Amino acid sequence: MEFGLSQDQLLLDDSVRKFLASEVPLDKVRQLAAGEVNDASFWQGLADMGLAGLIIPEAHGGADLGMLDAVAIAEALGYAACPGPFLSTAIMSAYLLNQAGATDPLARMATGEYRVGVAFGDVIGSRKGQVTEINSALSGQSLFALDADADAYLVALSDGRVFMIEASEVGRSILSTIDVTQSVCELSFDQSPACLVSSNPELVWQTIYRGRVIQAADTLGAAQYMLDQAVAYSLDRKQFNRVIGSFQAVKHMCAEMASQLEPCRAFAWYAGHAFDESTDDAALTACHAKAHLAEVGQFVAKTSTEVHGGMGFTDLVGLHYWFKRIGFNRQLLGSPEAVRHEAAQLSDL
Amino acid sequence: MDLSYGSEYDAFREEVKSFVRSNKHKQPQLGDGIKSQAMRDWQRLLIEHGYHSRTIAREYGGYGAEPDIIKSRIIAEEFGAERVHRGFNGQGVTMLTPVLLEMGTEEQKKAFVEPTIKAEMIWCQGYSEPGAGSDLASLTTKAELDGEEWVINGQKIWTSTAHHADWIFCLVRTEADAPKHLGISFLLFRMDTPGIEIRPLVDMTGDANFNEVFFTDVRVPKHQIVGQRGQGWQVANAILGHERGSLATPDAAMNRLNGVKRLMREESINGEPVMSNAVFRDRLMKLEGRALAMQYNDMRLLSAKINKNQNVRLAGMIVKLIGTELRHEIECLGIDVMGEIGLSYGNNPHKRGHGSWQYQYMFYLGLIIGGGTSQIQKNIISERGLGMPKEPKIPSKTAVPKTAAREA
Structure with a gap:
């Protein structure tokens, strides 16, 4: 019995964290926010480490690793608030294309040169409009498609069929959100030629569940960063001739964050492992992990900001990038209430 | 994995x-x-x-x-x-036996362990006092040596099973002049010794789950001490650590949560099963997510115990705090699902589950407080888990400066 990361997983985690610490400092995130760099510069570095092809089979140039590996990496990426389409192209699209047998793009995805975004709004819960299909041509619009710089998109229709369409065939406008580190866009289709990839609605859901686990792990990492920053700040900042971390009020805020967050680590690991072992509770666990981390993440994001006092509210310490990343993960691929509703349905309640 | x-x-x-x-x-x-x-x-x-x-x-x-x-x-x-x-699994079995095996003399092990684990010798624990709760080390029950006997005077509180117990393991102050943590000893004595008075302490559940125990010139043989004079605090801490985690097991929480699910299927409001009410279902799912997190945290702790290859200090420290609060909320949902029927208690014929929902709801509030309050847990987590400093001590014999008093 061994519940935890293996030696290999710890080594991978360690090398990714070292890379992120040196190559993705806060200053580079600020440059992205200012529009001075785009996320391609981040993504190529991650792809060179093998993260773009993480779950892609070796035959297509990937590392053929599993969801628990991906969970460990997502936690590290969240900790660094690292930009780039890990969730969309490296996990969701890579998984769906491979399962659907549409393996042609995988080799170029594994090198990082080709990015496939996901537009699953019609399945998860469309707030506006729907995409329709006639003779392999798509019409309508899809909001909040993941990855505004993708080379192609997987578009899921409300009946669960999935089409792949080249970015050059769609109208695309970047949607500005609170979070600059994860990009989304609005896609509009006008009899745009697309290619049917899957007619299996279950595959779309299996893809969404995996995405949710990655988001949960990403939020775990981002929240851990915010907790670490809060503790460090509280041991540095002095008021009334004492570090504020010696006041019980502040200590208890930090203890509450740690107490809620620490069990989430085991939860995220199990959620990844459940897919690697195809356990019966994998889908349910994914929904619970996503919803639970959304709630814990929100609590940590608010509380850590408060520990920082006025500084937490400013741009100077940059804490808000993590606050917003946690907020982004909370809504994308299903808000907590929506996901818990699904969890209840999966349990036949 | x-x-x-x-x-x-x-x-x-x-x-x-x-x-x-x-x-x-x-x-x-x-x-x-x-x-x-x-x-x-x-x-x-x-x-x-x-x-x-x-x-x-x-x-x-x-x-x-x-x-x-x-x-x-x-x-x-x-x-x-x-x-x-x-x-x-009374306190003698779970708390005293490990201590005796670790720190007792051969004679003590031979005399006490077998009858204790066979439930032939029932123990109670004499730790807390009216003036020594969270600050347990400030206890004042005194034991003075008089020839070959300790003479004990003072009072204990929160002593569960005292009325059934044959023996007590008890913390007493033996070194009046030593610093507070170094002046305590760990004594064992019979509960039928002259000078012991037990008064049941009725709590909010209506039961007397605890007692007050009074000692007046209670004479105890000198050799009935575990460890050396003044070492009692170390002995007590070893078993308190053992107590905390066992107060809130994730398996029990999951069992109760499944009980809430059964209630939600059986109970209805105007003919509609509670389970089809979206608000109640969302509360249920929220609690299930929290319970699952604790369940996997527990598996991680088990794995760390077996393989000794993970640092799980923080993961272990949070169990009492999060587990008892979670359990209290699960019981609360069970009551809310029943509405006014959830108020039923005592001999009310409409009560469900033998009235266990209200009982456990109150009992778990007791456990949030007992065994180290939630606030004490947060001190421990922040200090030992996150490396934050202890509250500065206010000098006791000099006047307290006004500003320090305000901040505290």
Whole structure:
């Protein structure tokens, strides 16, 4: 019995964290926010480490690793608030294309040169409009498609069929959100030629569940960063001739964050492992992990900001990038209430 | 990640299963007290088969097996699955026995361990005092040596099972001039010693789960001390750590949550099952997510115990705080699901689950406070888990500066 990361997983985690610490400092995130760099510069570095092809089979140039590996990496990426389409192209699209047998793009995805975004709004819960299909041509619009710089998109229709369409065939406008580190866009289709990839609605859901686990792990990492920053700040900042971390009020805020967050680590690991072992509770666990981390993440994001006092509210310490990343993960691929509703349905309640 | 216990344990699991199946009719029934023959017979049977006191040496009355965390877990799982009595686990068994085995003299081990684990000798714990709760080390119950005897005077509180207990393990101040943590000793004495008075302490549940115990010139043989004079605090801390985690197991939380699910299917509002009410269902799912997080945290702790390759200090420290609060909220949902019926208590014929929802709701508030309050847990987590400083001490003999008093 061994519940935890293996030696290999710890080594991978360690090398990714070292890379992120040196190559993705806060200053580079600020440059992205200012529009001075785009996320391609981040993504190529991650792809060179093998993260773009993480779950892609070796035959297509990937590392053929599993969801628990991906969970460990997502936690590290969240900790660094690292930009780039890990969730969309490296996990969701890579998984769906491979399962659907549409393996042609995988080799170029594994090198990082080709990015496939996901537009699953019609399945998860469309707030506006729907995409329709006639003779392999798509019409309508899809909001909040993941990855505004993708080379192609997987578009899921409300009946669960999935089409792949080249970015050059769609109208695309970047949607500005609170979070600059994860990009989304609005896609509009006008009899745009697309290619049917899957007619299996279950595959779309299996893809969404995996995405949710990655988001949960990403939020775990981002929240851990915010907790670490809060503790460090509280041991540095002095008021009334004492570090504020010696006041019980502040200590208890930090203890509450740690107490809620620490069990989430085991939860995220199990959620990844459940897919690697195809356990019966994998889908349910994914929904619970996503919803639970959304709630814990929100609590940590608010509380850590408060520990920082006025500084937490400013741009100077940059804490808000993590606050917003946690907020982004909370809504994308299903808000907590929506996901818990699904969890209840999966349990036949 | 490998969550199987390994095929070498399959035979052991089968063995436990078959024991449980063929012996469960012998377990103590509701109403059999802790001093009943049924309890003692069951306890003896469990020890004989290695399902209780498994790793305690045979010479002290145990089963004498090598420690095997997985086997212990399998026993817990199989007894739990059939809801079969795990045997008597009073404070003597869970808290005193490990201490005696660790720090007791050979004589003490021989005299106390066997009757204790066989439920023939019932113990109570004398730690807390009216003036020494969270600040336990400030306890003032005094023991003074008079020839070959300690003479004890003072008062204990929150003493569960004192009215059933044959013996007490008790913290007393023996070194009046030593710093507070170094002046305490750990004594063992009979509860029928002259000078002991027990008063039941009725709590909000309506039961007397605890007692107050008063000592007036209670004379105890000098050698009935565990460890050296002044070492009592170390002894007590070793077992308090043991107490905290066991107050809120994730398996029990999950069982109660499944109980709430059953209630939500059975109870209805204007003919609609509560389960189809979206608000109640969302509360249920929220709690299930929290309970799952604790369940996997527990598996991580188990793995760390077996493989000794993970730092899980923080993961272990948070269990009492989060587990008791979670359990309190699960019980609360059970009550809310029933609405006004949820108020039923005592002999109300409409009550559900023998009135356990209200009872546990109140009882778990007690556990949030007992065994180290939630606030004390947060101090421990922030100081030992996150490396934050202790509250600065206010100098006791000089005047307290106004500003310091305001901040505190």
